[in-house]
Amino acid sequence: MTPPLPPGSTIGILGGGQLGRMSALAAARLGYRCHVYAPEAGSPGMQVAAAATVAPYEDEAALARFAAAVDVVTFEFENVPAATLAALAPLAPCRPGVEVLRICQDRLAEKAFLERAGVPVAPWRAVEDEAGLAVAIAEIGLPAVLKTTRLGYDGRGQAVIRRPEDAAAAFTRLAPKPLILEAFVPFVAEVSAIAARGEDGATAVYDAVENRHRDHILDLSFAPARLPAAEAARGHALRVAESLGLVGVLALELFVLPDGRLLGNEIAPRPHNSGHWTMDGCAASQFEQHVRAVAGLPLAPAARHHDVVMKNLVGPEGLSLWPGLLRNPEVVPHWYGKSEARPGRKLGHANRLLALGSLSTLEDAAALKGL
Amino acid sequence: MTPPLPPGSTIGILGGGQLGRMSALAAARLGYRCHVYAPEAGSPGMQVAAAATVAPYEDEAALARFAAAVDVVTFEFENVPAATLAALAPLAPCRPGVEVLRICQDRLAEKAFLERAGVPVAPWRAVEDEAGLAVAIAEIGLPAVLKTTRLGYDGRGQAVIRRPEDAAAAFTRLAPKPLILEAFVPFVAEVSAIAARGEDGATAVYDAVENRHRDHILDLSFAPARLPAAEAARGHALRVAESLGLVGVLALELFVLPDGRLLGNEIAPRPHNSGHWTMDGCAASQFEQHVRAVAGLPLAPAARHHDVVMKNLVGPEGLSLWPGLLRNPEVVPHWYGKSEARPGRKLGHANRLLALGSLSTLEDAAALKGL
Numbered sequence: 001m002t003p004p005l006p007p008g009s010t011i012g013i014l015g016g017g018q019l020g021r022m023s024a025l026a027a028a029r030l031g032y033r034c035h036v037y038a039p040e041a042g043s044p045g046m047q048v049a050a051a052a053t054v055a056p057y058e059d060e061a062a063l064a065r066f067a068a069a070v071d072v073v074t075f076e077f078e079n080v081p082a083a084t085l086a087a088l089a090p091l092a093p094c095r096p097g098v099e100v101l102r103i104c105q106d107r108l109a110e111k112a113f114l115e116r117a118g119v120p121v122a123p124w125r126a127v128e129d130e131a132g133l134a135v136a137i138a139e140i141g142l143p144a145v146l147k148t149t150r151l152g153y154d155g156r157g158q159a160v161i162r163r164p165e166d167a168a169a170a171f172t173r174l175a176p177k178p179l180i181l182e183a184f185v186p187f188v189a190e191v192s193a194i195a196a197r198g199e200d201g202a203t204a205v206y207d208a209v210e211n212r213h214r215d216h217i218l219d220l221s222f223a224p225a226r227l228p229a230a231e232a233a234r235g236h237a238l239r240v241a242e243s244l245g246l247v248g249v250l251a252l253e254l255f256v257l258p259d260g261r262l263l264g265n266e267i268a269p270r271p272h273n274s275g276h277w278t279m280d281g282c283a284a285s286q287f288e289q290h291v292r293a294v295a296g297l298p299l300a301p302a303a304r305h306h307d308v309v310m311k312n313l314v315g316p317e318g319l320s321l322w323p324g325l326l327r328n329p330e331v332v333p334h335w336y337g338k339s340e341a342r343p344g345r346k347l348g349h350a351n352r353l354l355a356l357g358s359l360s361t362l363e364d365a366a367a368l369k370g371l
Numbered sequence: 372m373t374p375p376l377p378p379g380s381t382i383g384i385l386g387g388g389q390l391g392r393m394s395a396l397a398a399a400r401l402g403y404r405c406h407v408y409a410p411e412a413g414s415p416g417m418q419v420a421a422a423a424t425v426a427p428y429e430d431e432a433a434l435a436r437f438a439a440a441v442d443v444v445t446f447e448f449e450n451v452p453a454a455t456l457a458a459l460a461p462l463a464p465c466r467p468g469v470e471v472l473r474i475c476q477d478r479l480a481e482k483a484f485l486e487r488a489g490v491p492v493a494p495w496r497a498v499e500d501e502a503g504l505a506v507a508i509a510e511i512g513l514p515a516v517l518k519t520t521r522l523g524y525d526g527r528g529q530a531v532i533r534r535p536e537d538a539a540a541a542f543t544r545l546a547p548k549p550l551i552l553e554a555f556v557p558f559v560a561e562v563s564a565i566a567a568r569g570e571d572g573a574t575a576v577y578d579a580v581e582n583r584h585r586d587h588i589l590d591l592s593f594a595p596a597r598l599p600a601a602e603a604a605r606g607h608a609l610r611v612a613e614s615l616g617l618v619g620v621l622a623l624e625l626f627v628l629p630d631g632r633l634l635g636n637e638i639a640p641r642p643h644n645s646g647h648w649t650m651d652g653c654a655a656s657q658f659e660q661h662v663r664a665v666a667g668l669p670l671a672p673a674a675r676h677h678d679v680v681m682k683n684l685v686g687p688e689g690l691s692l693w694p695g696l697l698r699n700p701e702v703v704p705h706w707y708g709k710s711e712a713r714p715g716r717k718l719g720h721a722n723r724l725l726a727l728g729s730l731s732t733l734e735d736a737a738a739l740k741g742l
Contacts, residue, residue: 004694004697007693007706007708007718007719008708008710021399024419025396025399025400025419028392028396028418028419028708029396029704029705029706030704030705030706031706031707031708031719032708033418033708046421047399047404047421048395048396048399048419048420048421049419050417050418050419280654283651283703283724284703292697297697298697298698300700301700305676305677306676322378323375326375326663326668326669327669329671329672332654332655333400333401334400334401335378335400335401335402336402337378337379337399337402337403337404339379347378348378348402353654
């Protein structure tokens with residue numbers, strides 16, 4: 001075990017988006033400097049960082065300079081190339097490490113890992129060619145979802161196959177990328193839980209939340225989830241963090257079946273949109289836990305002190321909601337410093353605070369009032 | 372009334388210390404960029420700001436460039452020269468304005484203002500020379516405190532006069548600066564309250580706190596103050612904010628006399644050390660209120676959701692407490708990014724969270740456990 005980073009140390013963050021920005025804000029509160037590395041100048045993370053490197057993820061000289069300038073490296077999203085983290089690993093501690101990134105970047109590796117960790121998943125098959133797709137459909141049945149194994153998010157890179165005759169078009173659209181066929185899950189809800197694991201092996205897990213999507217983008221998280229499966233979801237998230245030997249935080253997304261069973265869907269090995277409620281519902285947010293883990297500090301408690309409904313503010317509509325949310329006394333507003341309100345772009349979020357334990361007594365309309 | 376600043380606007384902050392840093396962190400959460408102007412490079416505020424100007428406060432060309440680069444100007448401490456703010460005022464909106472700064476920079480103007488605003492103060496006299504000091508002592512009586520009218524903080528720039536023969540030495544030590552003689556106040560406690568006033572004239576006031584000092588530096592704040600005078604202190608703070616026509620936040624420090632009466636001591640027209648508890652005890656901190664006011668946004672509620680004991684972390688001793696505080700599950704730690712732990716330097720603070728309403732039931736030893 002390495003000693004905790006003293007205040008004044010520098011945390012290197014790969015990626016310049018809102019997750020890095022909010023991590024950097026949490027790091028600053030703990031006295032750390034942040035150095036953000038991203039291909040885009042002026043990114044949300046760079047606006048609040050003590051230092052920035054604007055360079056492609058493949059620029060080995062820039063990566064070497066970055067590694068020399070920081071005390072530890074982390075990443076804010078899992079689509080940073082694994083080769084980038086692998087190039088940095090000999091030069092600076094990387095938390096989480098490249099193996100975690102490799103698993104979570106590849107839906108095949110991720111599914112296999114979840115199964116090994118004891119988290120049930122929907123039936124799945126690797127698909128290498130059109131003939132393989134036919135075999136997979138025969139084995140799994142329809143409907144099913146064909147997905148690229150890499151770089152999918154917010155519903156991109158997937159196609160639902162309902163009838164055998166849809167298969168060819170789906171394959172043509174997504175190939176030649178490596179693909180996975182997953183059984184269609186008739187889920188009644190999606191839950192997720194954020195787990196943290198420190199350098200010392202200690203863990204913490206937040207209450208699971210129920211997520212609602214709109215246009216394939218997370219729209220709302222209800223914290224805590226008002227579902228009997230919530231406790232099991234937390235347990236699964238903890239088990240995944242432990243099995244990965246994670247140092248950092250992760251989100252585990254799970255589907256809730258009509259009979260209440262859970263199926264693991266995705267691991268995000270970093271702070272996650274469905275954990276933004278922790279910024280105002282807990283004394284220590286997911287971002288603080290991430291920074292604590294990465295810096296080798298002890299984790300903080302993950303206890304909830306308010307129930308929260310989190311609403312994402314997306315695109316022009318999200319922008320239009322902002323003035324009203326600023327006037328809403330029950331809402332804590334967050335905005336990410338993005339320069340344009342393009343459709344589908346996550347611009348900020350609003351945490352509506354509710355008294356601890358009150359969410360379970362509310363109908364949706366009451367829980368969402370003013371959001 | 373000017374419209375609220377849209378997200379992405381730039382807030383200029385004069386001063387690079389921890390108050391500017393925590394204001395910048397709050398501003399970032401609301402989607403603003405910050406541009407910190409300070410004479411020292413690498414200051415705590417600059418580490419989290421999108422832009423920085425390192426220049427003396429008297430550099431008119433640098434000030435003009437700064438004004439052109441920002442949408443509004445504020446200051447993080449009241450010892451920024453009034454001439455600096457006056458030079459900026461024609462170039463950019465300044466909130467609070469230069470008149471507020473002038474009043475709060477000068478203990479004579481401040482005392483006169485407090486009296487006009489209806490806040491009782493201890494008897495005081497301006498002292499222009501040694502003969503004037505003798506007259507003032509004759510009128511006010513002893514003991515009394517001789518203070519410089521400007522640039523005093525944390526007990527600097529003052530001398531207690533207990534016997535007539537102490538007067539000459541006190542005068543010699545502090546002259547030729549402009550001086551004020553104030554009656555010695557046999558206070559039993561010090562309380563303070565943070566009030567905010569928005570561009571629209573709306574106000575908000577946090578619960579008053581009891582402050583304890585060590586070596587003339589704030590050591591502890593108990594939120595809320597466990598004193599009958601607490602409500603009156605809040606009222607005084609609000610009255611001062613309204614009388615000043617403030618746009619921003621202020622702290623009003625008051626002495627509590629043995630009979631429970633309050634005497635106003637100082638106004639700090641900016642976020643204040645005794646308001647740091649709001650960062651974890653309220654949904655919106657004093658820093659967020661300050662940013663909201665300065666940006667022309669509606670104020671947020673100032674309601675308390677936890678009782679808090681705030682401990683300042685000062686100098687090498689504060690640094691030595693840090694690892695233990697990071698392990699304390701009841702504490703939310705804050706560190707300011709200062710490069711050296713010099714004696715007397717405020718390096719950070721720790722907010723111990725207690726259940727709402729529980730502080731009044733605790734003895735000091737229990738309230739301070741683990742701090």
